[in-house]
Amino acid sequence: MNNRYAGALNAARQFWLAWAIGAAMAAVMLILALAEDLPIRDPDDDILPSYIRMPLIVFGTILVDILPRMAHRAHVRSAWSPRALGGLWREVVAERWPASHWWFAINGVIAWYLTYATFRNIKSMAPFVNGADWDPTMADIDRFLFVGHDPAAVLHAWFGTGLMAHLMSAVYVVWIVLIPTSIAIALVWTRHTSAGSWYVTAVAVDWCLGALLYLLLPSLGPIYAQPGQFADLPHTFNTTLQEGLWTDRTAVMADPWAADTLQTVAAFASLHVGIMMTICLIARLVGIPRWAQLTAWVFLGLTVVATVYLGWHYAVDVVGGLALGAFAVWVAGIATGNRDGWRVRLRSGSADSSSPAHPEELVSRSAPRPDHPAAD
Template structure:
């Protein structure tokens, strides 16, 4: 990880840093414009389908928001400890570092930065709950899986890309490896969002990541409605019958049951679907994080994320979650999300605003 970027050259306590934070309300407003517009669209579509906004067991907004605040607090303390050790290590002793930790933490976490970070988290989770409800209501659209299956086979000379991967990698050891890779995404999302707020010195630059992540969810649910699909595991189940039974298998069956329950009884308070394939947001969000690490000039994190992204792409097709077309669409979506995220926070694009190596 390099330390020579403009992100790290601005002092946490310098006048430039403080003036940027004091101007935060103006440039952070773009985030809330996204929230308000997306909430209005969600409310309108909720009225259209006749289903109220739902937060099953409070897990998608209240639970996630609380967990996010706790994670941000932990990461901010770890960042302060690292920063304190890095600046005092020639004469550092553990007791001295511990005693100085509150001052080091407070040097970055001014009241304004705290307010901007917490407001950003509320905005992020407001967009996420809207995204999940819109994704659920996608179940009422006519699926186009057969078209996607044809596209995939046309790309691979009449063969199923999933079957080709099964033949190449086998259907035992690699199945378990790719299950772990796929499920790791659950941790990548909160760690990357909260990590950007905690570790990026300038809160405005952290907001670029936050805005980009919002655009992933907004563009992602738009792509679901553009081409409604369930995924190869649902539309071509025989291709995955040779894979071992894993937690992924159970989750896929659960998602189909949830969708059937919603379609059978939309008024049920627990009716909520979680399945849509195009585009792959496992790929889209992971690729967005990679693009942001390149933007921040984090070389080693970029290398690690590139490896992980390739494995995620393989896993989504191998396990039957996505068509190859979904993977390509996820990459395009990520690039567009980062572009829109940057423009959301920096509406007037100047070359000098970009992090420099």
């Protein structure tokens, strides 16, 4: 096969499940839109449309990959003239961005965004497809799990409703930034493509399962079903976000064609928790540095507390999210050829052990390594 197309075909194979999920979700989205007479919208067109914003994000992360290496080499070699910098640009691009990695990054970004955009649209359509309300059931399960108490009320009593509210709000803001950053790390900055495709495919599975659950078990979440429980919390960015999402939902439910937005209110399962669980397990199984693994697990714990404390989700939504995130890692591991790596690490209990079935040595550090002066 022509080498020009071999890289493209290999990249498509690495993301075959993500592409299949995206195509299936796009078909479901189109069927629901036609059946319920609902619009399909760009989920993030408030600033720039996706076809402009996504290339800018990808190009920006590529520059972050290239420019620091150029600057380091220019400093080591005292080569700051325009001609020398041009040569360094070509040198670093040739090392870091061969055609195979361009195909890998482009395939991964498009496949991931297809699942994300269709997920957001299906989530918006869920109340029109299934008008059931599972909030009372979820609240009853929570009170059973907490021996007759509401989990959010328990957390408010334990941690108070002052400074903790601001801390939990900050956790939600960080999560919003974390997801696109993690995708950039997996597709642009790492050179361990098996690990990168594993993670991106797992997130695609998360979106797919989340959309399915929102269709089957629609619920609003405690902050909307029982707002009185959260009246003592101070006004934070989280409050503004919750109010904005409810305003969007009200507009969409009144007239989805006139609303010019999507509604994104849904509770079971918590994808904040689910995707963080996916991040933690992938980090463990591919063997990134231990400090990064610990940071991820701590942030997962904070996300679990925040999502219940702030009223976004019921405790049972958290349980569902944990299970969803773990299942996505398992399925994506099989689809991307990482099944043996999963088994070996679970048996050994060590992220530093390597599977002989993996010549790419998934447990190697996935972060880009800095250039060493001696290598220049």
